[in-house]
Structure formats: structure tokens, C-alpha cells
Amino acid sequence: MTQPLPFISALLGAERPLIMEVKARDAHGGDLLRGRTPGDLAAAYERSGAPCVSVVTGRWFGGSAAMLTEVTSRVRVPVLLKDFVTRRDQIAAAASAGASAVLLTAALLPRESLEGLARECQEYGLTPFVEITHAKEAVGLPDPHRCVIAVNNKDIAARERDAGDLDRSRALLPTVRAAGTPCPVSASAVSGPGVAAGLLAEGYAALLVGTALLRAPSVEAWLRAFDACRAGPVVPGTLPVPATASVRPSALAPTSAEPPLPAGPVAEAEGAPV
Numbered sequence: 001m002t003q004p005l006p007f008i009s010a011l012l013g014a015e016r017p018l019i020m021e022v023k024a025r026d027a028h029g030g031d032l033l034r035g036r037t038p039g040d041l042a043a044a045y046e047r048s049g050a051p052c053v054s055v056v057t058g059r060w061f062g063g064s065a066a067m068l069t070e071v072t073s074r075v076r077v078p079v080l081l082k083d084f085v086t087r088r089d090q091i092a093a094a095a096s097a098g099a100s101a102v103l104l105t106a107a108l109l110p111r112e113s114l115e116g117l118a119r120e121c122q123e124y125g126l127t128p129f130v131e132i133t134h135a136k137e138a139v140g141l142p143d144p145h146r147c148v149i150a151v152n153n154k155d156i157a158a159r160e161r162d163a164g165d166l167d168r169s170r171a172l173l174p175t176v177r178a179a180g181t182p183c184p185v186s187a188s189a190v191s192g193p194g195v196a197a198g199l200l201a202e203g204y205a206a207l208l209v210g211t212a213l214l215r216a217p218s219v220e221a222w223l224r225a226f227d228a229c230r231a232g233p234v235v236p237g238t239l240p241v242p243a244t245a246s247v248r249p250s251a252l253a254p255t256s257a258e259p260p261l262p263a264g265p266v267a268e269a270e271g272a273p274v
């Protein structure tokens with residue numbers, strides 16, 4: 001059995017196992033950078049102790065391919081590329097841009113492509129970060145001890161414009177653990193320090209946090225509150241209810257500038273727009 005890859009080791013060895021995300025816009029188009037550059041933000045996350053950083057390069061979220069190199073050139077911690085990866089050449093490009101892990105969205109890939117792309121990642125020494133929303137998607141990944149399996153609390157088919165459902169993380173944790181990953185992650189809609197502390201207390205090895213940290217007036221203060229919540233009596237099964245995101249009805253209509261959502265599982269060869 002080969003050793004876990006650096007991305008997983010960094011999370012499992014971290015005091016605060018949070019993948020801190022750089023994302024330009026939220027799912028409703030709201031600005032999350034607020035004048036900061038992706039590189040500066042990633043460097044600030046690293047200074048505040050992030051074991052890993054995620055960068056969203058997908059155009060839905062205002063990203064661009066250049067953001068990956070901007071981030072990897074500024075930090076030493078492992079970097080996760082978040083985009084809608086459907087082709088092998090995207091994995092080669094991620095590796096040469098210095099990524100350590102690559103998002104593979106199970107809902108958008110036929111099973112064979114998902115497994116092939118996960119294997120391709122592992123051949124490059126990258127960690128497949130397999131995002132799931134259903135139990136069956138967790139099972140049967142190649143070398144699962146070298147995969148992160150992340151439960152996405154939001155709905156990718158709704159372009160992540162929903163408020164998120166943390167019960168999905170609670171329900172899927174036993175399946176994700178049984179699938180063989182050493183690093184189950186809960187991703188999206190982790191709305192605050194109390195919610196984050198609760199998910200770790202319930203057994204998640206790590207969390208991916210984007211919007212909440214990007215909107216926080218101070219990342220340091222957010223992390224201090226997180227530490228305080230973890231030190232306090234968090235009773236499993238009694239997670240604080242996340243604040244429901246307010247959704248402007250007009251924001252639900254796709255804009256003409258918006259790239260189309262890959263419809264259903266996309267064949268690798270089709271190369272869905274990313």
C-alpha cells in the first residue's frame with residue numbers, strides 16, 4: 001500500500017483541518033475578493049495556519065486558469081484545484097501548475113471517467129478530491145486510501161445556489177468512511193465556526209470552507225471562534241443550524257455571460273466547458 005499523498009497528510013496532521021478556499025464570486029455573482037488578489041488571499045490563509053488551500057478556477061465563480069498559478073506561486077501548502085474537470089489534459093495542466101489535488105465531481109462524470117480521472121491524478125502524484133452527493137458515488141474508487149471523498153452539502157445541479165443541507169454530511173459519513181478514504185471531508189455551506197466545530201466533532205477529518213471565510217471581517221477572529229467552539233462542549237447530533245443564505249430571485253436566472261452547466265454525466269471525450 002502506497003503512502004497517502006501530501007494533501008491528505010497535511011490535513012490529517014493539522015491542528016485546524018480546514019481547506020481554506022479562494023473564490024472570486026459566490027454562486028449568486030456576489031464579489032468575494034473585495035479588492036484582494038487571489039495570491040494575497042492565499043498567502044494570508046497560509047499565514048493564518050491553513051494546512052491546504054483551495055482555488056476555484058471555474059468561470060461560474062468568476063475564476064480563471066491563471067488563478068491556479070497565482071496561488072501556487074505564493075504558498076507552500078498543498079493546493080486543491082476546483083473546477084469542472086472532465087479531461088486528462090486538465091489533470092496534466094494542474095500538475096504542471098503546481099496543484100496537489102484536483103476536484104472530480106461525481107455527479108458530472110460517468111463512472112468510468114470518474115475512475116479513470118482519479119487514477120490519472122494518482123499517477124501524477126495528485127490527490128483525487130472526489131465530491132459526492134449520493135452514497136453510491138463513494139464506493140469503488142481506485143486506491144481509496146489515496147483519495148479524499150468530500151460530501152458536497154450544496155446541489156451542483158442547482159449551481160450551488162441552494163442554502164446547503166448539512167444533514168447530507170451526517171447521513172453519508174459512515175458510507176464515506178467505509179469506502180476507504182482516510183480523509184472524509186464535508187464541503188460547502190459550512191457557514192460559521194460553530195457549524196465547523198460540530199462537523200469535526202461528528203467525525204469529519206477535514207472541512208472545506210469558502211464563502212464564510214471569504215466574507216469574514218477577520219480570518220484570525222473566525223479561527224479563534226472556531227477554536228473556542230471546539231474547546232467547548234459540542235454534543236454530536238446538535239449542530240447549530242446554519243444561517244440560511246438569502247437568495248435573490250433574480251439571481252436564479254442564468255445570465256447570458258454564464259457558461260452552461262454540463263448536462264448530466266459528461267463523457268470525458270466531450271470536454272465539457274469549464
Ligand SMILES: O=P(O)(O)OC[C@@H](O)[C@@H](O)c1c[nH]c2ccccc12
Nearest residue numbers: 056082083187188189190209210211
Ligand atoms: O463557499 P462554500 O459554501 O463554503 O463552498 C465552498 C466549495 O465547496 C464550493 O466553492 C464548491 C463546491 N463544489 C464546487 C465545484 C466547483 C467550484 C466550486 C465548488
